[in-house]
Amino acid sequence: MAKTVTNTHTEFHCDKLDVANTSSLSLLFYPQRLIVLAKNQNGLVIGVNDYPFVEDKELEMILEKDLFVSQMRSQCETTLYVFSPDFCLVPSVLFDASEVQHYLNFSVETTGKDAFYSHLNDSQLVIVGGIDSTLLAIFGNHIKNLTLRHGSSLAIAYLLGEKADMLNQELAVVIEDHEMYVAGFINKELKFFNRFEVRNNQDFLKYSFSVLHQLAFDRMHCKITLYGNLDEINVQEQVLRKYFKNIEITTPKPSQNYLPGAESFRETKKLEAFWAS
Incomplete structure (x- = not known):
């Protein structure tokens, strides 16, 4: 069930949580919100932490103290989904990985930003995204094995x-x-x-x-x-x-599976609460 912790964040944890069972992390990164979703080796969600924040230093504190990130930062694969206006779609037949920064520059100003990309499964599209370099450095200081995807790729x-x-x-x-x-x-x-x-x-x-x-x-x-x-x-x-x-x-057709208790994350009605990419 959902639990609000001293007005700092909301937890959606399974009934018998063991952080050591974490196999992968998905971070949903919004302009003023970070959601940490943890799965075990069977692909079942064992817990979700939902944090609001305003300043970069708050984000840094969240990454330092989050139960899953702080204990598993170098032990599991982590995907960071960046929800921002900095993205564009490129047809696969025209895509050249060495030109990623140029593709993004057609859509947004790229000064001070790092560009990244991901291929859509069974699609002819590549999604190019951008993230502020200082924010990426904050994540890099706390998480190893970090994969970047734009949040639009989920939709x-x-x-x-x-x-x-x-x-x-x-x-x-x-x-x-x-x-x-x-x-x-x-x-x-x-x-x-x-x-x-x-x-x-x-x-x-x-x-x-x-x-x-x-x-x-x-x-x-x-x-x-x-x-x-x-x-x-x-x-x-x-x-x-x-x-x-x-x-x-x-609501999306459900393919995201949970250990008992953690399924309360579906109350947020988010796509990621129902569907696993």
């Missing part, structure tokens, strides 16, 4: 796996901490993908209408599927239903 990979069940005009929206990833599918093929910061209903409607217009979708007939917690972007379902006729708010 794209999941949605591509769902495209066979999509309609000819469909928008899929994945909500992540004051932002949303929007994918547009035409005839079950990905034609649009981007990230938008959303703070209220007006933001959601503005960006949704813009994407619908770009794809020439009929908003009264196309399907819109939302995954995640609407509260994280301060959006109300009853407002959305006034503007969209075919809208579904759902």
Whole structure:
């Protein structure tokens, strides 16, 4: 079950937690939030720690004191998922790993940032991401065997796996901490993908209408599927239903498995709480 610890973070731990059983760590890194997800050698989630923070020094303290990171930093593989506006998609046939910094520079200013990339499984896309160099150094000081992926890779990979069940005009929206990833599918093929910061209903409607217009979708007939917690972007379902006729708010098909007790992390409604990449 979820447990708030002295107003510093929330724990979702299995009933009989043994940190020594940790085999891998996934770190979900948002602008002001870090989620540490630990799995055992069987791929079962044994515990999750969810931390808010504001300043870099707070992040450093979190990494120093976190139960899983502090004890397992050099003993297991760790993947850092960076949720930031610094990313772009590159077709695999055009991708050259030596040009990663240049790809990212087409989308964002790259001064003071480190670029990284990952291939999507069974896809023709490569996701290039960026992270502030000082922040990467903080993680590097505390964690060995660190693999970097952009947070958007989780949303794209999941949605591509769902495209066979999509309609000819469909928008899929994945909500992540004051932002949303929007994918547009035409005839079950990905034609649009981007990230938008959303703070209220007006933001959601503005960006949704813009994407619908770009794809020439009929908003009264196309399907819109939302995954995640609407509260994280301060959006109300009853407002959305006034503007969209075919809208579904759902949870991802579960493939993330837990030891008893840790499954309370699903209460966050995050994609990563249900689906394992």
